[in-house]
Amino acid sequence: MNIWLFIWWCLYVLCAMVLQQQVPGLDALAPGFLLALQQGKPWQTAWLFLVFCIIQEGAGSLMFGTAMLWYGGTILLFHLSAKLFVADNLLFVMMLSASMGLYHIFLTWLMCSVQDIAISYMELVEQGIQHSVTIPLIWGLAYLLRPAAMRHVN
Amino acid sequence: MVFTKDLVKGWWTRYLALVDIAEENNRLRDELKKAERLITLTLEERTELARLQKLLQMDALHEVNGSGARVIAMRFGPQAVLNTITINKGLADGAIAGTPVIAPGGVVGRIHRAAPHAATVLLLNDPGFRLGVLSQETRTPGIVRGVAGNPDLLEVTYVAQNAKIVEGELLITAGLDGGFPKGIPVGVVTAVQPGHETLFLQVHAKPVVSFDHLEEVVVLHPGDGLPPLVAPANPTNALGATNATATAPMAGTFNATSTKPGTANAVVANGTGQDSRMERPRRENQNATTGSARTPRRTQSPPAPQGRVTP
Known part of the structure; x- marks a missing residue:
């Protein structure tokens, strides 16, 4: 990984943290993860998976493993969708983010049920919709601002 | 022109037309007298309360040790489904799961889970809090x-x-x-x-x-008379199981006999949303090994009541 790419990812994570601080329940790291998946570099994806999981697990109030299931599910959804559609366009990301919104609702409901945590289902659905809407927006912005090292590699 | 107008108006309202000022002055004097009488009465009642508590061998109501903590993070990320905050006190400071947390205004919540130097506090307004x-x-x-x-x-x-x-x-x-x-x-x-x-x-x-504007909180450690908190196996369930008919001993019901004069601070909530500090005796030899009054005090077995248990 070259130094500019490393700096770019650091800045991305920093901005995502600020955004998550402002909007409770939002995963601003997921669009960056999609961008890394689209780039198709396994080592970079693996490092980001590790870093993002540590951040989200540490900040979350659910038991350890939820973030792994979340990003693991994202990888699975991405590869399943990529078999059917071209992965490097906004329409694909919009479809994928819609399925990720549903997956967020299912995963959070499942983990809360397992841990016997009372949650508001209306809030959960709102969060799912929020994910479906915000992921393409953040992805689009990151896609436009991505460094040269991340272009034309898919 | 404007300056002259303001000058004249100021002279009239501040030095000539003082009827309202005199009335207000009288009213404030009356209120001051009432407040002084109330303070005298309250002080008398406080001394009477102290005498009666001593007579009945009851501990004072709100005697607990508190340590201040700063809020270092609010609810954050997609996995944060509970209404929580993060504070900069953890296991090393005696903050285990279930430890009460208050603010100057009143109850904030309980510690949900704790790391060595940080802890997550489940807020009062979470649906799982009881x-x-x-x-x-x-x-x-x-x-x-x-x-x-x-x-x-x-x-x-x-x-x-x-x-x-x-x-x-x-x-x-x-x-x-x-x-x-x-x-x-x-x-x-x-x-x-x-x-x-x-x-x-x-x-x-x-x-x-106001949970949106929390900056500092107080983590309450049980005083000498309080039963020790035991870290539950599942903090969420333990928090949800609290109810008004719990059979745990009431706060401050044990008589502490091995005390010596000390200056440990105790947080006192006076029921009107304001805290004050009071001096109270410190328990001797709270931790014989380390000399610290932190985590071991919370995990050891409850202190045996000396003599009788007063309600």
Whole structure:
């Protein structure tokens, strides 16, 4: 990984943290993860998976493993969708983010049920919709601002 | 022109037309006299209370040790489904799961999980939070819990239909759960309605603490007389199991005999939303090994009551 790419990812994570601080329940790291998946570099994806999981697990109030299931599910959804559609366009990301919104609702409901945590289902659905809407927006912005090292590699 | 006008107007209102000032002065003097009488009466009642407590061998109501903590993070990320904050005190400071946390205004919540130097606090307005309360005027018991989707609303459950609780009444901690001392403000009753399908009243309240603007909190450690908190295997379930009819010993019911004069600070919530500090004796030899009064004090077996247990 070259130094500019490393700096770019650091800045991305920093901005995502600020955004998550402002909007409770939002995963601003997921669009960056999609961008890394689209780039198709396994080592970079693996490092980001590790870093993002540590951040989200540490900040979350659910038991350890939820973030792994979340990003693991994202990888699975991405590869399943990529078999059917071209992965490097906004329409694909919009479809994928819609399925990720549903997956967020299912995963959070499942983990809360397992841990016997009372949650508001209306809030959960709102969060799912929020994910479906915000992921393409953040992805689009990151896609436009991505460094040269991340272009034309898919 | 404007300057002259202001000058004349100022002369008239400040030096010539002083009728209202004189009336206000008289009114303020009367209020001052009333306040002085009230203070005298309150001081007399406080000294009488101290005498009676000594006579009945009762510990003072709110004697617990508290340590300040800073809020270092709010709810954050997609996995943060609970209403929580993160503070900069953890296991090393004696903050284990279940430890009560308050703010200058009243109850904030309980510690949900703790790391060595940080802890997550489950807030009062979370739907999974339970706390036994009393209404301050009519002494109506109930259990407070958060309302899903509305962080500014609390629900008071298990309030009997014939209870005399009224709107505007202050809810205070009942002190029955072995964690929160009795008398700390929790919320103000905003609505009392008859229950449609239950045997209980529908009571709603507003928290006295603004959770969006928390910067500093106080982590309450049990005093000498409080039963020690035991870290539950599942903090969420343990928090949800608290109720007003818990059989844990009441706060401050053990007589501490091996005391010596000390200057440990004790947090006192006076029931009006303001805290004050008072001096209290410190227990001798709280931790013989380390000389510290931190975590080991919380995990050791409960102190054996000396003599009798006073209600």
